[in-house]
Amino acid sequence: MRSNRTTSATLLLLTGLTLAALPAFATGAVGDKAPDFSLKGVDGKTVSLADLKGRVVVLEWINPNCPFSDRHVREKTMTTLNKKYGQVVWLGINSTNPGHRDFLKPADHLAYNQKNGITYSVLYDETGQVGKAYDAKTTPHLYIIDEQGKIVYNGAIDDDPSGRKGMPERVNYVDGGLAEELASKPVDPASTKPYGCSIKY
Amino acid sequence: MRRGLQTIVPLTLGTLWAATLLAPHPVHGAASDRAVNEQSQVRLITPYRTAPPDGEVRLGLHFKLAPGWHVYWKNSGDAGFPPVVVFGETPGLSAPELLWPAPERFELPGDLVAFGYADEVVYPLRTRRTAGPGTALSLSADVDYLVCDDEECLPYRYTLKLDQPLAATGPAEPDPATEPLVTTWWNRVPVSAEALAGVTTSAALVDRGTAGPALEVRVDGVQSGTSPGLFLESHEAFDTGRPEAGPTEEGVVLRVPLRPKVAGQPLPKESSFAWTVTGLLHEGRPVSVEARQTVPLRAGTPQEPTGGAASSPARPVLTALGAAGALLLALWLWGLLAPRTAPETRPGREAWGFVSAAAVLGLLYVLSRQVTFEGLAWIELSLLAMALCAWLRRRAASRPALRHALGLGLLVCTLAVLWLAGHNRLP
Known part of the structure; x- marks a missing residue:
């Protein structure tokens, strides 16, 4: 009897140690499982990553009051890609703290989206928990998640922080990454340094 | 007002x-x-x-x-x-x-x-x-x-x-x-160590166990100023954390945590790091030192002549640890699952079980400092499978064929632990 109890305790201990080691994998790095989230959009609709299993997903950290994010909105960098890859789910995430002056209320955010032709869902992450789970740092900061829910790209939208180059001269990493992912090729580069404003957590 | x-x-x-x-x-x-x-x-x-x-x-x-x-x-x-x-x-x-x-x-x-x-x-x-x-x-x-x-x-x-x-x-x-x-x-542009008399630098990857790897930079022949700082240029393979600095007898040592940008991929044998250390004093004058150094990322890679000692263990040490752990675990399971002895020997058995459990936990701690998270998880799963095999084997006393199969399972699990320990070492 004692032996069985000891064995059970050992099994529980080892299982616990194993499970304790597993969460350390979720850091937003390429190759990690994309942290799950369920967030309410500026249109009031809730989107859960778990519901998008089997689809390629792009996450774009956005802040309309950040000049970099706004420049790409005006240049239609993201909306053009969203249209080009219709089979991909494109989600904007705004992790701006509601107490920060950059925070836009839903009506204002919706108006901004409509004015700039943003037809994809933009979600509020007011606590910043999702942004921090992904280790998102800048606006814009982009992630590509594959059909199995694994992060395959983490980084900048392109190689032109200053916006000096013309569109054709820029290397758009997300465009290249999506083309490779949809062709079942490894995404290369899988990681770049994102640029822009710091996220206003 | x-x-x-x-x-x-x-x-x-x-x-x-x-x-x-x-x-x-x-x-x-x-x-x-x-x-x-x-x-x-x-x-x-x-x-x-x-x-x-x-x-x-x-x-x-x-x-x-x-x-x-x-x-x-x-x-x-x-x-x-x-x-x-x-x-x-x-x-x-x-x-x-x-x-x-x-x-x-x-x-x-x-x-x-x-x-x-x-x-x-x-x-x-x-x-x-x-x-x-x-x-x-x-x-x-x-x-x-x-x-x-x-x-x-x-x-x-x-x-x-x-x-x-x-x-x-x-x-x-x-x-x-x-x-x-x-x-x-x-004058505030960092200089190379060669430009400063008596100053040498080294860089090495250090293992911090479950906290992951860190880059350790040593600058010898200088004194620590008000607050030395370590700044790394962007690296293709690693993100960096918050650096820590401290004085040594020879100069200053700084460590910055590294996190691979791509998880689950084997690290290259070596990688180049460009770093700057600020807030130093050389002959009473404030200086900053910079260098680009190639750093071995895996044990067994030859050290750079200017590099410090990496603390990653050599393969035989890890293998010996794994073997000792498997042996201890087997003895522990045998001690607990063997036919019951007389009641007067029970205290001895209990003490043995306690010591064995402590030894296994200690071993798991040592392993957690030597292997990756993923490797540790697989090793623990293998140990779990060993325990399961041993338990089932005892219950299958009347079925010799099953006992042999489970004995084979024990052996496979033991070998798996050794193999996993050898192939999931931290850099």
């Missing part, structure tokens, strides 16, 4: 700043016009009254920043981007090289960091005469930069022009207004 003060103080500071910006700035032969905005002003400067006819020509990109605003170092940190300068034709000069003075670290909301400069900075621009005497200095620079405070970031773009006549005869004469400024910031 308090509210009135809260309004008046920022207004006064703002007015003073605006007055500084809007005051007439005489166009000096040693400086371009200033480009001015609410957060910053920028200009090109030279340290000379007249341009030097030959040799090295020193220039600078001079920023003055409003309180609370900063511009960036070559690695901007978690956000932002460093200034980009594109020069037009530079007749008689080689392409100017932008140098990066020792940066500061700025803590941003959300546990983010930025590396750069507040208040004022001159980015030195180094160039050389390529043509003979007779050419005036004529420089045009398109400057893109980002200026940020804790709350917002603003990008700016200006074209700056600087024209300076050639020195009539002899060497260039220093300009009393700009020469001290250029010299001060030129």
